[in-house]
Amino acid sequence: MSEAGEPSAARSVLARTGISLERVTGVRIAVIVGLLAFALIALPALLSDYWIKVLTEAAIFSVVALGLNLLFGRVGLVSLGQIALLAIGGWFASRLFFLTNMPFPIVLLCAGVFTALVGVLLGLPALRLSGVHLALITLMFAGLIAIVVPTTNFPNGGGGFLGYTGSSSGGLTVRRPSIAEGDDAYFRYTVIVTAIMFLLALVHVASKPGRAWAAIRQSEPAALAAGVNITVYKLYAFALAAFMAGVAGGLYAGDVGQLSSFQFSSVKTIDSVTLLAVVLMGGIYSLWGAVVAGLLQQLLPALLNDWFAFFQKHPDFLLVLFGIGILQVLVTAPEGIVTQFPRDMRNLGRLIARTAARVGRRSPAA
């Protein structure tokens, strides 16, 4: 990323908008467009229904991971409650689907906004706490939701406030948007919503809130002296992360049709912790880290299950792998896999080139 050679017209436009130049260079846009095209066109053509389902979930979890990536990487706040917020978003979206005839995107938006309000409440302790204390409080919140969800269940077209019916004839599934009823189409739909969420994150990071968060992360006294209203911006970060979890919850409801309370029950509370682990491994200083995190959380277990019979018997062994993964990342690349992988590939390329050159020099003499 050379900064000296940027065209001055672009520089002045960006200086006016206050958006950092490095993030919007042509190369990056090309990479993003290429990856999106690959995901939208090539993947559904190449992969079986099962793997498309897995990747749909990976995209959904990358949106949840994105919220945590912003919270932890940009503001320095830990939350272990994001999966619980995913459940809340899923519940609210399901309820709206059965209660109203609102279009799918509107339901997603409402689920996001509602979950954002819950996120603000969850963020209140963050005004006084940080680090391990905040992590504990948010984990307790996750525990609370894990108890509540099996009692209330997810709406399935029943009556009353909860909208749940236990009868065998009940149990409707959430309707998908008319343009995305098949699994392939719903995968594309999910990828596009995911891309919009990443755009939303990028816009925030590169503008006033992003700079305020950076100031808070650096030093709260300095942020105060700079005029940053710390209360507002911390809660804003929690609201945005929760909004993303809520939208992801809506997508998840549409994906599985009927969310099951088991997916969010107390045995699954560990997912809240693994989410932090994969976000750390992916990389918290880059938004791409959230994509890697989503893949680690959903695609990696599916791959391991597919490849090794051992993992089908012992799915919790994944935690051990994540532990090793975190150790590896913290020791060798605190910026995460998203920085480490390209760097290692570059080094490997150089090594191969050097070796080839050496062999090339030697062989004529031999």
Next chain:
Amino acid sequence: MIEVDGLTVRFGGVTPLDGMTVTFPGGACGLVGPNGAGKTTFFNVLSGFVRPRTGTVRAFDENLLSMADFKRARWGLRRTFQQEQAIARLSVFENVAMIQEHSGAGRASRRDDVMEALTFVGIEDLATHKVGTLGAGARRAVELARAVVGKPRVVLLDEPAAGLPTEQTERLGQLIKAIPDHYGALVILVDHDMSLVSACCETTAVLDFGKLIATGPTAEVLQNEHVIRAYLGTEETV
């Protein structure tokens, strides 16, 4: 003008500020004293990080201490810290814009305000560079630009020249001296480099053990025997 009256700060058994009473008339004012004299604590009171036991601070006839801490930047209070606060992975422009946009200045004037501050400190060419890639002198200039961007009324500089080589310190001194005329702001400069304080400040106040021991024109104050003794530490060693 800033009038400080009877300002006392106590943490447990320590009294970093002990009935400090002083007036900063305007222009660039020095605030000196040995380590632990209470200079940074005084800045922290002005910033709102520390609540004093007693005392008042009136700045341009407004009660500074009754303002919410984060609103003081909007009022026009700016400061630097002993540790650099610019964010390494953001550009110079973003780092200065951050202060401008949270201190109540309009979005429309953001680019002009930021570029004006960068031009004032002489780093307008580095606007798109990341702060982490800059040398020590340029990073200090960024800190100074953050302290003057927009419409500052009071600029607090906490050891802005610490660790800089002599020629860069002199250049920084010229900038600090120019702030009152250029921005119409009152500057309070804390530094251990007496030649910097003499070069920038018409008046200087001296703190020792949280108490004001001398104030007045800088040249006279630095000749004051109490001040010399406080700095040489003879009172402590006897």
